[in-house]
Amino acid sequence: MSVSVTVREYARLTTDKVESPSLDRAHISASAFDWLCTLNGSFTRKGAALVEVEDRRWLKLDNYVGVLETPCGTRLEILPKHFEQGDCIRQSRALLCRMIQAALDLPTRNVGATDLQLFEAPLSEWVMRQFLEALDHLIKRGIRFDYQRIEEEQRFLRGQLNVVQQMRQPPSRQHHFQIRHDVFLPDRPENRLLKLALERVCAATQEPGNWRLAHELRGLLQEINASRDVSLDFKKWRNDRLMAHYQPVKPWCELILNEQMPMAVAGQARGISLLFPMEKLFERYVAAWLRKQITADATLRTQAASHYLCSHDGGRMFRLEPDLLIEGGKQRWVLDTKWKRLDAGAKSDKYGLSQSDFYQLFAYGHKYLEGGQGELTLIYPRRAVFQEALKPFEFAPGLTLNVIPFDLEELMLVVGAEQTTLPLKAAALVGLKQGAA
Structure with missing residues (x-):
């Protein structure tokens, strides 16, 4: 029997009975507990951590979000830890869907009442719905032979x-x-991949609408064999003019077949498991927004890697990779994103800022900005106790650091135009000034 458990980042899971289950504390079965411990071992060997084992009966999740489906049938949905009031589950699901779609540049065919209603379903059902709708549209236009x-x-x-x-x-x-x-x-690499993704959706979906549409489409693709070599077939996927109508469904197919995930869980699980490092998801989400907001004469680079911290014995060591680098004319702006919770009223605790993050930005400023002069920016999610930008931090005369909140609901940086020189469009600058007010 399948069991659904919804929690959020850093929640604690236990095999003991929980008197008042919440998004931060929940009960899971012993088999699901053991499977998570085993899975965490594979993450740890790769330099990451899915959970922290507190004792034999308690686990603490890390900052991964998404859906995990265990072999015993437990579906664990992990949401972002961002909302504190209102319908947190619905709001968090909607936020996570938007962030995934923007961060991975996934297409969507509609943004209406149907999509909003689907936010009541777990993330994996939303992903499967998007794939099924794109595949349905493709089949109606005609599959390629x-x-x-x-x-x-x-x-x-x-x-x-x-x-x-x-x-x-x-x-x-x-x-x-x-x-x-x-x-x-119709036996083409593209069709074989779509058939394999459809087979996985048919086996995994538990939402009646998704189940019905998946099996209808399965009947229409009955004569097509499922892919036996996913990587090879994706390499053979054609992107020419005759295959243009296949492009909207390709990213969703990659997502389901674990080809485009920042982190995916593959193995003997019954259903579809999708995991995203929240830090990386937030970074890509902000980058996608900035690409639309910077002025035409500026360019945005992600994960720039042209400078090193030092030289040694004729070589360079410790590469410096800021999250975002904006270049306009002869001027540069270095930006870093952090999925952390700041408190503008906790000055005695340094607002929750990390000293290591400041060291990192200090190094970026001296290596990426001309003569170590210019503007650095740290971007954090906006929350109730962090409503507007902090006063600038000065590393040295001419080298300043701004700590700015990013409003995930209104999609804007909350900072006055007089505080930042970022090359944003005029409409965005008006929004920024109003947001700061």
Whole structure:
């Protein structure tokens, strides 16, 4: 029997009975507990951590969000820890869907009441719904067929006679013809991948609407075989003009087949498991927004890696990689995103800022900004106790650091235009000034 558990980042899970379950404390079965511990071991070997084992009965989740489906049937949905009031589950699901779509540049065909209603379902159901709708639209437009060369033996002539093979026929089989001919079939790499993704959705979905549509589409693709080599078929996926109508469904197919995930869980789990490091998701979300807001004469680079911290013995060591680098003319701006919770009223505790983050930005400023002069920016999510930008931090004369909140609901940096020189469009600058007010 499947069991759904919804929590958020850094929640604690236990096999003991929980008197008042919440988004921060929940009960899971012993088998799910053991499976998470085993999975965490594979994460740890790769330099990450999914959970922190507090004792034999308690686990503390890290900052991964998404859906995990265990072999025993437990579906663990992990949401961002951002909202504190209202319908936190619904708001968090909607936020996570928007962030995934923007961060991975996934297409969507509609943003209406249907999508909003689906936010009541777990994240994996939303992903499957987007895939099914895109696939349904594709099938209505028509799937692509391709000619394939077939060599076979028949009692009649069709296509070309394979003369060499025919001459090798023994006298007793001279009445059979060795022929080769082309057959117009839908057996293409793109269709095989879509069929495999559809098979996984059919096996994983628990939402009635998704189940019904998935099985309808499955019947329409019955003659197509599922892919047996996902990586090879994705390499063969064509992106020419004749395949343009396949492009909207491709990212969703990659997502389901674990080809485009920042982090994916593969194994013997029953359903679809999708995991995202929240820090990386927030970074990509902000980057996607900035690309639309910077002025035409500026460019945005992500994960710039052109400078190193020091030189040693004729080589360079410790590469510096700021999250975002904006270049406009001869000026540069270095930005870093942090998925952390700041408190503007806790000055005695340094607002919750990390000293190591400041060291990092200090190094970026001296290596990426001309002469170590310019503006650095740290971007944090906006919350009730962090409503507007902090007063600038001065590393040295001419080198300042701004700590700015990013409003995930209104999609804007909350800072006055007089405090930042970031090359944003005029409309965005007006929004920034109003947000700061």
